[in-house]
Amino acid sequence: MDEAQILALVKERLGIRTAVRDTYLTAIVRSVVQELEDQHKLVLDPNNAYHLMFCVDYSTWRYQSADNSETSFTGQPLSMPRHLQFRLHNLLVHLGGVQT
Structure with a gap:
């Protein structure tokens, strides 16, 4: 991926x-790309706009939630937003990565 x-x-x-x-x-950005490639075994295509924008959205969420101490009603830290979870799952299914 083009970091x-x-x-x-x-x-932007x-x-x-x-x-x-x-x-x-x-x-x-580097940690997100490395996580997707190493942990999830995804082969990211730098020419695929879907892969690019997932990395952008995931990196943006990581940046915005880095200092977030908010918790859910059960007291657990907030997890990845559902739209990112769905998109990651779709990437894993489509590209044959490791199921999490």
Whole structure:
């Protein structure tokens, strides 16, 4: 995956116009791509817009929820949003990755 392109799109989505947070955002982008490839065994296609936007959305969620101390009504930390869960599941089924 083109991490620079993912970073640029994450910054656009967040409305960040400076490079002040680039180091942190780049680390998040790299960790998301590495998680998908290593842990979930997905082969991401840099020319597939669906793969690209999933990485962007997942990275954006990671950035926005990094310092989030909110919990559910049961006291458990909030988990990945359902739309990301569904999209990850679809990627796993479609690409034959490891089922989680």
